């Protein structure tokens with residue numbers, strides 16, 4: 061399936077969303093027997109918007125997010141007769157880079173094809189795509205799931221142009237109208253298609269998350285699902301366990317978050333299992349996901365690719381990808397997520413879980429790297445805890461960022477921007493480790509640093525939080541507190557542990573948290589002659 065159809069149908073069906081009434085809503089838990097009787101076979105198609113300055117075949121800007129409708133257009137992307145396309149080199153390089161990153165092969169030369177169909181968002185009557193000779197083929201991607209490591213085969217990755225966007229609305233007089241915005245028309249898209257190697261909703265979600273991390277690392281796409289830069293579609297079919305032949309598949313789309321991908325596929329597997337159990341046949345169709353109701357619904361019956369009458373694009377020459385070009389692209393690839401996770405485990409001794417959390421978020425990973433570089437002596441595990449804990453907590457509050465990607469739903473309102481400098485976090489953690497700042501105060505300092513970007517040392521001095529390591533000064537405070545609380549002292553002497561905690565708390569209060577609790581405890585026992 062293609063993105064153009066995805067966009068069209070999505071908009072088209074918006075006014076008439078209906079759940080499939082023929083299937084009863086399944087319980088939230090899966091049917092115990094279904095997974096035993098049937099095996100789900102899942103293939104994923106993902107369209108991502110490539111990160112380029114101009115569109116796929118013209119010079120129009122791709123900066124369309126806040127542009128007025130139809131302001132980023134020219135004769136090429138409007139599809140006017142006689143306008144000729146020119147290939148965007150950067151877009152081609154993004155697909156070649158992705159191909160190398162997934163271990164795919166690139167043909168010596170590739171060809172452009174016209175995919176013919178009519179829709180109001182495609183006035184020229186065809187989309188320029190790649191059919192027989194995709195820029196990348198036969199790759200693979202490995203990722204971790206709760207049930208272990210999974211490797212999915214990637215059949216192909218190719219380039220194509222996006223279509224315009226249809227908007228169905230009601231005008232001032234209450235009349236229903238359909239509007240077309242051509243800003244999206246001609247945006248560069250990469251379509252990535254897996255082999256039908258996946259079997260659960262979780263595997264599909266994890267694949268999509270891993271692919272996104274890889275695309276962000278390569279710089280090919282920001283791949284923000286909530287902004288429509290990454291659209292996931294799943295082909296789902298069931299077959300009796302042990303049987304080779306595939307069952308009839310349905311295509312599920314309109315999944316707008318990683319969580320939706322997992323939920324929608326899990327629902328579809330159950331829906332099909334119930335239908336098969338009831339002796340019904342599955343019809344080949346496209347189904348949408350209604351996230352609020354937690355159901356898939358029929359959108360339309362599905363075409364096969366031969367219905368599109370692909371033929372070679374006469375306005376574009378075949379494209380040669382010579383060895384020198386591929387070598388240069390390979391050399392410019394950054395460290396990929398899988399390699400980075402392995403390095404975090406092997407070099408820094410992080411757990412697979414911690415390494416996974418850090419690498420899944422480009423911002424977190426960058427902060428961790430900068431912190432380690434600034435304070436190589438600080439334990440990586442402690443730093444990692446600060447990044448996966450405090451940093452990600454504040455990042456989540458700040459809302460979705462382009463660099464982020466923690467796989468959570470991103471309904472959150474965008475909050476104030478974060479100004480975290482990894483080196484400063486490194487300095488902060490060192491102060492905690494060497495005892496010159498308490499953990500509680502350090503969290504307060506970090507929050508202010510994240511909001512204002514001020515250096516950590518300046519904040520600590522400004523707030524007067526530097527921990528008191530002068531034993532004599534502390535002893536004086538302890539003596540004052542003991543003198544002021546005779547009944548607590550009596551309790552301590554009587555062996556009541558809580559009273560000791562009370563005294564320590566009073567000393568912490570008197571020093572505004574700057575005293576080291578262990579030192580205070582020792583001093584209390586010493587002053588009372590208990591040791």
Ligand SMILES: [Zn+2]
Pocket residue numbers: 115118119120132133134135136137138246
């Ligand atoms: Zn244009």
